[in-house]
Amino acid sequence: MIGRVPQAAFDLAEWSGIRLARVERALSDWVVADAPAGLGDAMRYAVLDGGKRLRPLLVIAACEAVAGNEEAALRAGCAVELIHAYSLVHDDMPCMDNDILRRGKPTVHVKFGQAQALLAGDALQALAFELLAPEGDAVPASIQATLCRMLACAAGHAGMAGGQAIDLASIGLSLDEAQLREMHRRKTGALLEGSVMMGAACGRTDAGERAALRAYGRALGLAFQVVDDILDVTADSATLGKTAGKDADQNKPTYVSVLGLERSRAYARELLDEALAALDGSGLADTRALHALAIMVVDRDN
């Protein structure tokens, strides 16, 4: 490991167990089965019983680091997860990556048909914003509006959707490291960084704290992708729960193809160091959950 434990011992499994249970219950409550004509079934299939819920955990950990509004963080965490889930549904479709396996199960379009998969993805994106703007005063309107803005930016043309467009256009091209970083900063990084910043937006922060959390989120987002590229080469499909070796088969540029496996592993460690250093310098009282989540991202095997 990284050999630096800046704060009192912390049990990530215990911390995340409680929060994951809350997230799963909220997702099950909010992703409604009574949407018409099978749409609800497809939406629930895309979201429930799968996924590591890394993004909701990042939102909640950042919210706790700034002692923010818990209801806002739960909603924001679920909203980010819905955006992530919808992007996987659309990404797996035949006109995109054409994948049939996800989280060890048939992909949504395989199970429900392409048209329903398209609609389920669209409805999940709308539901994400619905979750962020509840009636009543449990979440102040200023936080609701800020969260909507941040999620829209992270998900849209300047973030995830833009990164996917670059990804599409890059098939068969040889990108250099800077171009690859730019693609991933948008494609996966924007939503991970956005998760951290949305959590922070559930409470009060000063500019220095926000800058530190942004540096953490950015390094973690990139580390996540580097590790993803490594696992695509080194893990098997059963462990990954999705088709391994897919990037290489599709002739997509990856960190492994650009840097090689050894240098990619070292780069993931450097990024982890960078993320943890940003936390250490943040001045925030308790960043242990964020710290442990960053280590988990780099040490995961799926």
Place this chain on the structure above:
Amino acid sequence: MIGRVPQAAFDLAEWSGIRLARVERALSDWVVADAPAGLGDAMRYAVLDGGKRLRPLLVIAACEAVAGNEEAALRAGCAVELIHAYSLVHDDMPCMDNDILRRGKPTVHVKFGQAQALLAGDALQALAFELLAPEGDAVPASIQATLCRMLACAAGHAGMAGGQAIDLASIGLSLDEAQLREMHRRKTGALLEGSVMMGAACGRTDAGERAALRAYGRALGLAFQVVDDILDVTADSATLGKTAGKDADQNKPTYVSVLGLERSRAYARELLDEALAALDGSGLADTRALHALAIMVVDRDN
């Protein structure tokens, strides 16, 4: 016409000319061309130089009727138009309606490919919510949050996306009039009613005014669809700017197939009466633009 002009003479062409110019300029400014890898081009193609902009005009007219915040209404109008535009892009794709002509031009997937069309639709939906939640204080946070909630509900599983799922499931079935109304209330009605209510949410209203505007929006939304079904049978593709006779070819239930042409025309008139009566009873000072827009919806030929 309907033979009832409750307020001073009103020139819809003059009124809407000024507002349309504002909407077109705002859409052109906000739907950015610099999104990466051709995504911006596909987004702009889907949105600009086409469409009657009925939804933005409804938002603005309702906002003016309640003397609301103009900047909020411009943003809400453009946001609703982006949702409408994205739904057309996805709806035209081969796995849905498989249409190649829209507003007299090749559809987005024909021009840019299916993957880019999918992403452009996704990015347009995200941009809609981004427009509703600008930084700064030109639009109060409480209005931003309310508009996000209303748009998400109108676009999602309980609204447009849900209606499209019913539409998909209904191909080849014979629906009765109640089922057909339920489908259209969601598929096209929710966003039209939502346009009116979002405009109203840009200002202050009492419960009676909101109920009247909702009744107006609901009747107008249904009238719009009845007229659409009539035009699908009676107009040619050149006038419509999209493929005529498509519903019948695809064996989709329509008002014309359920009620017949004559009864459908009478029903559109009844709904117009209902919409105008709701306005008359609203107690709002100036509903002339809303009045004229309802008449335009029923009297249009494309």
